Amino acid sequence: MSRYPEKNIAIVGIGMSEVSRGATKSALALTIDAALEAIADAGLSRAEIDGLATWPGERADSSGFSPVGCAALQDALRLKVGWYAGGAEAPGQYGAVFNAIGGNRRGVVPQRAYLPNDV
Amino acid sequence: MAFDTSDPPARVLPVINQDSRPFWTGGRLGQLLIARCDECLYFVHPPVPFCPRSESRQVSPVPVSGRGRVLSFSINHKAWIPGLPSRYVLALIELAEQPDVRLVSNIVGCAPEEVSFGMEVEVLFEQVEDLWVPLFRSVGQ
Numbered sequence: 001m002s003r004y005p006e007k008n009i010a011i012v013g014i015g016m017s018e019v020s021r022g023a024t025k026s027a028l029a030l031t032i033d034a035a036l037e038a039i040a041d042a043g044l045s046r047a048e049i050d051g052l053a054t055w056p057g058e059r060a061d062s063s064g065f066s067p068v069g070c071a072a073l074q075d076a077l078r079l080k081v082g083w084y085a086g087g088a089e090a091p092g093q094y095g096a097v098f099n100a101i102g103g104n105r106r107g108v109v110p111q112r113a114y115l116p117n118d119v
Numbered sequence: 120m121a122f123d124t125s126d127p128p129a130r131v132l133p134v135i136n137q138d139s140r141p142f143w144t145g146g147r148l149g150q151l152l153i154a155r156c157d158e159c160l161y162f163v164h165p166p167v168p169f170c171p172r173s174e175s176r177q178v179s180p181v182p183v184s185g186r187g188r189v190l191s192f193s194i195n196h197k198a199w200i201p202g203l204p205s206r207y208v209l210a211l212i213e214l215a216e217q218p219d220v221r222l223v224s225n226i227v228g229c230a231p232e233e234v235s236f237g238m239e240v241e242v243l244f245e246q247v248e249d250l251w252v253p254l255f256r257s258v259g260q
Contacts, residue, residue, distance in 0.1 A: 025168070026136045032169045046171075062134045078171040 009101050013042025027067045032076055050082050051103045055096035057086030130247050138166045141180035146244030146251025152180035153220060162217045185242035186215040187222070187255070194231040208234050212255055228256035 002008055015037025017030035025033070039046060058069025070086040073079070085099040135143050138154070142165075145152035154163045156170035157177040163169070168176050192210035208226040213219075226234050227243075240255040 024137070026138045029138065029168050032167065036169075060134070072165075075165070076167045076169055076171070 005104065006098075006101050009104070013038045013040070013044070015039070015041055027064070028072055028076060031068045031073055035073060035077060046077050046079060049077075049079050051100065052079060052081045052084040052086075053096040053100040053103060054086045055090055055093050055099075056088035130245075130252060132247060132250055132252075135250070138168065142166055143250045143252075145180065145182065146246070146253060149244065150182040151185045151242045151253055153183050153214070153216070154178040155181040162214075162220045164220045164222075183214060183216050186258070187212045187240055187242075188215075189226065189234060189236060189238040189240060189255075190221065191236065192226065192234055194234075206231050210234065210240075210255065212240060222253065222255075224252075225254050226256065227254050233257070 015034040017033040017037075018025075023030060036046075039049060052070050052074055054068075054070055054073070056066055058072065059066040061067075070081075070084045074081055074084065083103040085096070085103065087095070087099070090096070090099065133139070133143065141152040141154070154166035154168075155161065155178060156163060156173055156175050157179055158175040159170060159173040161170055161172040162181075162183075163171070163178050166178070166180070168178050170176075170178060190211045190213045192208050195207050195209060196205070198205050208231050210224060210226050212222045212224060214222065226238075226240065234257075239258040241258050242253050242255055244251040245254055246252075
């Protein structure tokens with residue numbers, strides 16, 4: 001085992017939601033799509049996920065930039081996480097990745113290329 | 120279901136989306152709409168098109184009885200913003216249809232001292248702009 005945490009961690013599954021302007025699905029529904037796809041791609045179940053990291057966390061405004069955070073996703077998927085991080089002060093999206101490395105769990109890191117505007 | 124006609128407290132309204140619109144507007148017809156899985160009939164709240172029991176992606180808003188009971192509550196004494204009443208009750212209410220469907224709302228229509236743990240309540244709606252906010256009062260009020 002390397003003494004560098006990032007060398008002991010691997011991305012084992014990837015999921016992506018549809019990407020569109022003015023999607024018919026809510027941001028949380030799209031996040032669920034991507035998370036379930038990633039979990040399945042990794043050959044895991046929701047019950048085996050014990051960590052969750054996202055950036056920049058929930059922004060409860062109507063900008064559409066980041067309306068979904070750890071709490072909403074954890075609750076919707078009924079994840080039993082022992083560790084989670086959704087802080088904004090981090091090197092952008094990589095902040096979630098580095099937090100996940102530090103968390104050293106079997107986890108989900110929701111990222112988004114684009115968010116629709118919620119109506 | 121009646122409408123609360125006493126002076127309404129100041130309310131900060133949520134930004135709603137396609138998933139939550141039924142919950143926040145069902146009161147227009149006097150209905151408390153809770154998302155329910157089309158497959159296994161498990162109520163999913165907050166509303167989202169994913170059922171954690173059956174993993175179905177099909178949920179639909181269903182009118183519930185509006186009855187529930189107070190799981191926990193606190194009495195707020197400070198008027199944090201202009202228009203907020205000097206004392207109000209914030210309660211966690213468990214709906215009768217399914218114990219893990221819990222709503223956060225106010226108990227209105229009685230003095231805060233009259234609210235008790237396990238108290239049976241029923242929903243009423245207060246229209247604020249384009250939303251109908253679900254509030255609760257003691258049954259038999």
